[in-house]
Amino acid sequence: MSLLAVEGLTVRDQAGRALVDDVSFAVAAGDRAGLIGESGSGKSLTALAVTGLLPPGLSATGDIRLDGVDMIRAPEKQRTAARGPVAAIVFQEPLTALDPLMTAGRQIAGPLRRLHGLRGAALRSAIGEALAEVRLTDAERIARSYPHELSGGQRQRVAIAMALACRPRLLIADEPTTALDVTVQAEILDLLDRLVATRGTALLFITHDLPVAARVTRDTHVLRDGRIVESGPIADVIARPEHPYTRTLVDSARRFDAALERTGRD
Amino acid sequence: MLVAIIAGGVLVSYFWLPFAPDDTSGGRLMPPGGDHLLGTDKLGRDLLTQLLIGGRIALATALGAVAVGGILGVSFGLLAGFATRWLDDAAAVVLDILIAFPTLLLAMLIVAGTGASLGTAILAIGLAMAAIVARLTRVLVKQVLGRDYITAARIAGISWPRIVASHVLPNIAPVVLVNLALQAGLAVLAEASLSYLGLGTPPPNASWGRMLYEAQATVLTAPAAALAPGLALVALVIGMNLTADGLRDLADPRRANR
Structure with missing residues (x-):
């Protein structure tokens, strides 16, 4: 059985507009899935819906099973019980992710x-261990620091340490590297990659960045305007994009690479 | 600092006063100097004595109103902050109406029911303050609830009361405390206005507001009787505003210099 199974998930706002429309995907234990899409495509809402924590005013229909618990209809008590031990989130903006x-x-x-x-x-x-695991040197000092005394990369490492401290079986990473410098971004991706691999944690990785997704995910789902337009192993999606939108994503990533190459040679 | 000086003076007044509050032996409208440091009022009472007793009332009002306004305001604001949909809209409208309701009118209504006293003044000012504090708290709570660390805490299964105690209250506290300190200054002014209008502290207790009222007729011949309570008011209110600034620096670790 999948650790997370989403079937026909639709999220509507108060006006009845579908922000996420009939989205289905599954993440098996230890697996790595990606949700790719531009901002506003509904990827972050999908992540919140999965944990049963949609913002007030939004309602979800369909079927979400997190470790077998119905995250839409089950009583709050059961959902809370499923949430903490099973799933954890790392957010995009490390500044608001920490108090x-x-x-x-x-x-x-x-x-x-x-x-x-x-x-x-x-x-x-345990706190020391958690900080050491995310390769934060000087863990003692960092544990005593307030978020504003840490750099963006350090903050994100703390957030990852917090998410992984309780050994969740599913880590939801919602654009965890978008707000960071490119070099820090690479370090954080490596870190996530390694931690998830050594622990067998399943990963649901949300991003708008195709190369980033290619680096850490296996199966990927491309979201556009709340719908999944293409799904499959990331290598296939990149090699043979079927949907025009996916092609645009792949092409623009290629053009970017080509431009880099050219400038490098000159 | 100013607040401390005034509070000190008020404390002293409980042990020692230059004259008995109802001692009218000094002659009327004496200028400052001599036995009567600030002179006397039109009934011959010592102004410094009156001023100190008025200070008790000013501080009692500030503390009482802040207690009433703070406790009611923060509790209601917290509840309203958690409300969603129509309940949220209703709370916002109720608060706006309460804030639009003039403090003086509220005070008059309460006075009409119970008679003028320091208690009714504090109650009226506190209730008016509660509405303002509640609106502020509601907005702040909503802001904090939208932050990712709240979502993270909820995913970890941390209970609402715990989240409120460990994340929500500490994060709204700096702003709320600063606001309460500012409101304390306004409360002192409001009590002075109520007393000036005869809706606050009844005679024979001296309140700065009533001292101003009584000195009004003789302000040209004996300016000290009006100046003394006036300056005392200004000093206390400025002092409370400065305290508000100081509190803000203290409560925020980003500004604290270690």
């Missing part, structure tokens, strides 16, 4: 305390 008034250590401590019941020394060492 500005809380030290990095305390933020990571929150879920660990709640889900693993850790206290005192055990909690402190």
Whole structure:
């Protein structure tokens, strides 16, 4: 059985407009799926719907099973029980993903305390481990730092540490590298890639960036205006795009690469 | 600082006053100097004594109104912040109406029901403040609830009361506290106006507002009687505004210099 199975998911706003329209996909345990699409295509809403945390005013229909729990219709209590231990999210903007008034250590401590019941020394060492895992040197100092004292890359590492601290089986990464410098972006992608691989965590990676998706995902789904227009293994999608929109994505990525090549040679 | 000086003076007034509040032995409308440091009013009461007693009332109003306004305002604002759809719209409209309702009119209504006293003044000012604080709190809560760290906490299964205590309240506190300190200054002014109109502290207790009223007729012949409470008011309100600034710097780790 899939860890996450989404069947005919439709998200509507109060006016009844479909923001996500009849979206279906599945992520098996340990698998890596990508949702690719431009801003406004409904990818982030899909991620929120999966966790059953749509913003007020939006309603979802269809069927979402997260580890077998119906995330649309099940009572809040069951959904909460499914959410924490199974899934975690890393957000796009590391600035709003961390509470500005809380030290990095305390933020990571929150879920660990709640889900693993850790206290005192055990909690402190778990925080240290979590920070070490995301390759943050000087973990002691970082644990004591407020978000504004950290760089964007460090903040995103803290956010990843927070998401992975409780060993979720599914990590949802919502454009985790979009707000970062290109060099930092590459480091964070490597980090995610490695962590997910060593732990067998399933990954749902959301991005507008085809090369980024190619790097970390296996199966991919291209979203446009709330609909999935193309699905398949990322290599096939890039080699033989079928939908015109996917072709545009692939072409523009190619042109970008070609331009880089040319400038490099001159 | 200014607040501390005034609060200090008020504290002293509980142990020592230059004259008894109802001692009229000094002659009327004496200029400042001599036995009576600030002179006397038209009934011959010592102005400094009156000023200190008025200070008690000013500070009591500020504290009382902030307590009423803060507790009611933040609680209601929190609830309204969590409301969605029509309930949210309803809360916003109710708050706007309450804010549009003049404090003076509210005070008059309460006074009409219970008679003028310091308590009714504090209640009226506190209720008016509650509406403003609630509106502010509601907006701030909505802002914070939209942040990703709240979503992250919810995914981790952290309960709402816990999220409110650990994320929401600390994040809205700096702004709310600064606002409360500003409101404290406004409360002092509001109490002075109510007393000036005879809706606040009843005689014989001295309030700065009523001192101003009583000095009004003789302001040209004995300016000290009007100047003293007037300056005291200005000093206290400025002091409270400065306190608000100081609080803001303290409450925000981004500004705190370690």
